Amino acid sequence: MKTYRFIDLFCGIGGFRLAMQGACAETGAVANCVFSSDIDIFAQRTYEANFGERPSGDITKVAADDVPEHDLLFAGFPCQPFSIIGQKKGFEDARGTLFFDVARIIAAKRPKAFVLENVKQLAGHDGGRTLQVIKDILIDLGYDLHIQILNALDYGLPQKRERVLIVGFRSPVPFQFPEKQAQYTPLTEILEPAPDQKYYLSTRIREKRQAAHQSERQPSIWHENKSGHIHSYPYSCALRAGASYNYLTVNGERRLTPREMLRLQGFPESFIIATPGMHIRKQAGNSVPVRMIQAVLGEVLQWIK
Helix, strand or coil, X not given: CCEEEEEEECCCCCHHHHHHHHHHHHHCCEEEEEEEECCCHHHHHHHHHHHCCCCECCHHXXXXXXXXXXXXXXXXXXXXXXXXXXXXXXXXXXXXXXXXXXXXXXXXXXXXXXXXXXXXXXXXXXXXXXXXXXXXXXXXXXXXXXXXXXXXXXXXXXXXXXXXXXXXXXCCCCCCCCCCCCCCCCHHHCCCCCCCHHHECCHHHXXXXXXXXXXXXXXXXXXXXXXXXXXXXXXXXXXXXXXXCCXXXXXXCXXXXXXXXXXXXXXXXXXXXXXXXXXXXXXXXXXXXHHHHHHHHHHHHHHCC
């Protein structure tokens, strides 16, 4: 059986790892994670509960020589510096410079391929110059790049979550991003029928929401944007780690539960919730959509010799 060694940088709670396991299972291959890293101790706890190993901490403190040899590198490097919700400082934000730690490991270890993920806004940040810097660095390292914005809604998940995917190969290949799927899982298969009362909005907030917006869709997820306008959809808008508790509500009545948030990201029912809800909410918001990444990795593995 073919075994693929991979490293999982900024691993969060393991979205990339689950996607790699799924992609390998489809081809009868073995996914072997040889190194993982995330600075968030609560994400580390969740990762360890599900995969049996605790990730290393701050990647800036990890020497490239201490990273094992690997075939593939995955990194959902921090998106806040480029996000429309954040202040979009890009490389001026300390977190934005963490891309350079990804680059130094790629330069030292020369994996056969890598997959990087970030918010859609990275593509247009600073008039496209930020992405161009990233592209120039990776091309200078000798990698053949393929870049596209994908939406989790097009890969079976009921969540409008648009992300930039940067796929690089050590040798040029005719890689193509996966085709879109026609349908996504309906909310009826995501939402819990009788969640705990603690997830329901107060009467005051609920009445204020319903006075501002009415929806004939049942079920629907209501989204309040930065301007305070409310819209409802038969899917969820993107989960966000730092959003207000009432940013997304089910039928304008209650918040999403931790399990529902994980389902929206494509995590299996067997996934262990090992930290309190306030942390899993952040973890789900920071994660990658598993099914979308799995579809991408399925195409990547076809070109790994």
